[in-house]
Amino acid sequence: MKEIIILASGNGSNFESICVYFSKSKSIRVKQLITDNKDAFVIQRAKKLNVDYKIIDYHCFNNKSEYNHTLFEHLKSFNFDLIVLAGYMRILPDYIVNYYKGKIINIHPSLLPNYKGINAIARAFENKEKYTGITIHYVDEGVDTGKIIFQKKVRIKKSDTIESLEKRIHKIEHKTYPKIIKRVLAKNN
Ligand code: GAR
Numbered sequence: 639m640k641e642i643i644i645l646a647s648g649n650g651s652n653f654e655s656i657c658v659y660f661s662k663s664k665s666i667r668v669k670q671l672i673t674d675n676k677d678a679f680v681i682q683r684a685k686k687l688n689v690d691y692k693i694i695d696y697h698c699f700n701n702k703s704e705y706n707h708t709l710f711e712h713l714k715s716f717n718f719d720l721i722v723l724a725g726y727m728r729i730l731p732d733y734i735v736n737y738y739k740g741k742i743i744n745i746h747p748s749l750l751p752n753y754k755g756i757n758a759i760a761r762a763f764e765n766k767e768k769y770t771g772i773t774i775h776y777v778d779e780g781v782d783t784g785k786i787i788f789q790k791k792v793r794i795k796k797s798d799t800i801e802s803l804e805k806r807i808h809k810i811e812h813k814t815y816p817k818i819i820k821r822v823l824a825k826n827n
Contacts, residue, residue, distance in 0.1 A: 640823045641669040641718040645726040650680025651808055652724035652745060652815055657687045659816035666823060669718050674705070674728055696728070706731045713738075720823060723777065724815070727756070732779045742777040743822060745815050747807050749773060749789055754782035759807055763800050769793055770803070772811055774818045788818050 642660075646653045653671060660666045671684045671691040684691040694712060699705040710733070713721070723744040735742065748758035749771040762770035771791045778784035792807055 639664075640666045640720070642666065642720045642722050642819065642823075643670050643672060643713070643718045644668060644722045644724050645672050645674075646678065646680045646724045647673060647675045647727040648678050648680065648725050650678065650683045650725065652811055653680050654683045654687065655812035656722065656724065656816050656819065657683075657689055661687075666820060669716075672709070672712070674709075674726070680725075703731075706734065710734050710737075719826065720819065722815075722819060729781055730777060735777055735779055740776060740826075743787065743819070744775055744777050744782070744784070745811055746773045746775070746782050747771075747804075747811065749791060750775065750782055750786065759804050760800050763794060763798070763803055767794055770807070772807060772814065774815065787822065788814065790814060 644653050644656060657668050660668060668689050671680060671689055673680055673691065673693055674696040676693050676695045681691060681693065692712060694705065694709055696705050699708065719741070721738055721742040723742065730742070746758060748762055749769065750773040753761050753770070759770065769791050771789055773786055774788040775786045776784040790810055792810060794803060
């Protein structure tokens, strides 16, 4: 059985789609959700789906390095095959990325290397791009710079609002991310 850990900070719609996709799998399971935000809606989703979760509340620490140290100690305390970032809005420090080299993936709502960082959908929309998209990539020491595993282009329609575009992008993320996770785990065999 391959086991994945999901890190998320907010709504958790990707977390839910991954859990649902693997809920009947005999070879892959979501071992735990880790969130840095005690108020994140993703916690409600974990409860509903009966998935183990751990809150490491960022705001309970004196600084970033104490938070990251606790996260690292927690990760090292158990075994798993892949760390999946799904709307995790913090930057993992180099030492965690290096320790788990090739074992951390992220999803980002743009066609990287365009629109790295936060608010990627809104920025592409406001810049009147004709296309944006989604990217799934390995995590390296940079921000949204790791080796690309998968990309899908999404056309921005004239009739789109930020909300309609966001909705379409999320739908594609939900459909795609679980399948790519499966593919990455098969490759890591
Ligand atoms: C997703 O659109 C994901 O691509 C994005 O946050 C959203 C999380 O939604 N991630 C980033 O922007 C990372 N830089 P969710 O919490 O509903 O899954």
